[in-house]
Amino acid sequence: MYSKTNTTTLIGLDGKLVEVESDITSGLPSFNIVGLPDSSIKEAKDRVRVALINSGYKFPAGRITINLSPADLKKEGTQLDLPIAISLLASMGVITLPYEDYIFLGELSLDGRIIPIKGALAMVIAMRELGFSKFILADANKDECAIISDVEIYPFDNLNDIISYINKETSKSPYHVDLSKIDKEISYPYDFKDLKGQENLKRALQIAAAGNHNVLMIGAPGSGKTFSAKHLPTILPDMTFDEKVEVTKIYSVMGLLESGHLVNERPFRAPHHTSSEVALIGGGHSVPRPGEITLAHKGVLLLDEFPEYRKNVIEALREPLENKEINIARSQASVKYPADFILVAAMNPCPCGNYGNPLKECTCSFNEIRRYLNKISSPILDRIDIHIEIKPVKYEDLKDDSKSKSSKDLKKEVVLARNIQRERYRDEPISTNSELNTNQMKKYIHLSEDVEKIAKIAFNKYNFSVRSFNKVIKMARTIADLDQSDEISQNHLLEAIRYRALDDKYWSN
Incomplete structure (x- = not known):
């Protein structure tokens, strides 16, 4: 079964849209990621597999192919863990409702927790310029990303909470931040x-x-x-x-x-x-x-x-x-x-x-x-x-x-x-x-x-x-x-x- 999620990768300070395509077919069990992934993304195979199992899902036994499109763009960063997992879960039939409007950003721990990533703010700004307004990411990245007031930030701690939200089993409001509270007062030691x-x-x-x-x-x-x-x-x-x-x-x-x-x-x-x-x-x-x-x-x-x-x-x-x-x-x-x-x-x-x-x-x-x-x-x-x-x-x-x-x-x-x-x-x-x-x-x-x-x-x-x-x-x-x-x-x-x-x-x- 085929499915697709949206995420991004950084080239310098600019984010490029990446479509994470997932397909599960019959055949000898395998898990391949193609589309010019770097070593951190290749290692995502093991993180995603163990995270899904420890989150209570049976890992599919068929031939799994993950394509990172566009295929000629070098991708790097652990932020692709979460979109790979979501795309795979959709191919497995665990996620049944549309989710294509969201950009997924997050690294997965082995127990299914969502770990914060570097460059989350830059990624949100880049995707906002491409017309995306909904972002699912790690709870620890919420404050830096929520300073962009015209987007919807949905922070989560673990994979199961994201699945429940996408399948409308639970509800969640976008996170907003009071800029006056996250602005540190300027204090210099010199005069x-x-x-x-x-x-x-x-x-x-x-x-x-x-x-x-x-x-x-x-x-x-x-x-x-x-x-x-x-x-x-x-x-x-x-x-x-x-x-x-x-x-x-x-x-x-x-x-x-x-x-x-x-x-x-x-x-x-x-x-x-x-x-x-x-x-x-x-x-x-x-x-x-x-x-x-x-x-x-x-x-x-x-x-x-x-x-x-x-x-x-x-x-x-x-x-x-x-x-x-x-x-x-x-x-x-x-x-x-x-x-x-x-x-x-x-x-x-x-x-x-x-x-x-x-x-x-x-x-x-x-x-x-x-x-x-x-x-x-x-x-x-x-x-x-x-x-x-x-x-x-x-x-x-x-x-x-x-x-x-x-x-x-x-x-x-x-x-x-x-x-x-x-x-x-x-x-x-x-x-x-x-x-x-x-x-x-x-x-x-x-x-x-x-x-x-x-x-x-x-x-x-x-x-x-x-x-x-x-x-x-x-x-x-x-x-x-x-x-x-x-x-x-x-x-x-x-x-x-x-x-x-x-x-x-x-x-x-």
Whole structure:
């Protein structure tokens, strides 16, 4: 007897519809799954067989064929356990009523329990876009999936309860979640008011937050580079609901989602400098998996000891820094992952860390310093908007009791600047100054004659590339937005230039 159920498999973050066809015919007992299943799906044969037996059903003795359609699409994931079992039960005549409107997602334990899966939210979103609105899945996946309000989520603990529901022996209402209860309150352990000294760095980080600009910090060990970077998320605007769903979907796919909660805080990722290219960018042997740059989506990626990363790892950042996404091609699949993050790169000025330090003498030779700094190529430097040098904190700064702006105060100014940008670009597919392309810059940024003269002088003096010069103009626009100014003044441009003048000290030949 033939039957069919619907489910999905993930290719990257996108779900593809999979029809699970089941057929039982007479012949020697066998159980075959065809349609390009991976090893986790091939193992489903044993899980499904034992789960059915332990749930009280006699496993059929005939020739069983399970086809996963479309047959040319590689399938992976244990979420196919449940749809395989349901399709088989329908072929056995245990399920007698229509169930084709449902998408089934769930792994089976040997006693018939429904086990939660990775990527449930991404799967529900993908199938919703294809017109499906009813989902049967594990009880432990209900909260993450129920944040999509216009679908019906039916969570279950075991296989027998699902069968009773489908056969209308029991009734069940769709599960709904109160978003206010699953939103965790944002609480940061850091506050800019507790960061003594480094007022220039605080200003640079505020500009980065206001315009979504990348930052490179250069300074001696112990000057506060890493500690300051950890404060950046405290002044970023709160994520919108759509951004929360987008980030939650990524963490769901990676199995990093805390059960019952949206990802409410902007991500902060700080991979070690020994991380591989695959770990940072994403990839894998078959279907590529997201890397740290995708886990940092809509948040902050801190790369401490920047020159200590392998050369190929650093250079792999070129595309995502420019395009805010990463395309990974493998023999089995080609996927696109989002990578819209603020990069904060921190580095010492030399191998010993004391080049330019007024408190300690540098022991490095000129050639050692050159080799160290040249680990960061010009194309990477061009893609990082703000370059700032950090001097060691003085004792007087530590004892300074004068009140500096708190993260709450800085965040208010950042939000105002972001709102200005959002309104300015309301007819464009962008929302921050850092995203402006050349044509959009011509449309939205106009320099007065006096400001244009300063820009020309700076371009020639510092030998800016076109990309780095455009970064300066975008920064100037962000600084003007922080001042709530419609026009870019000379002071705005001069401050932006100062954040690129550091190249002349460290990387000029």
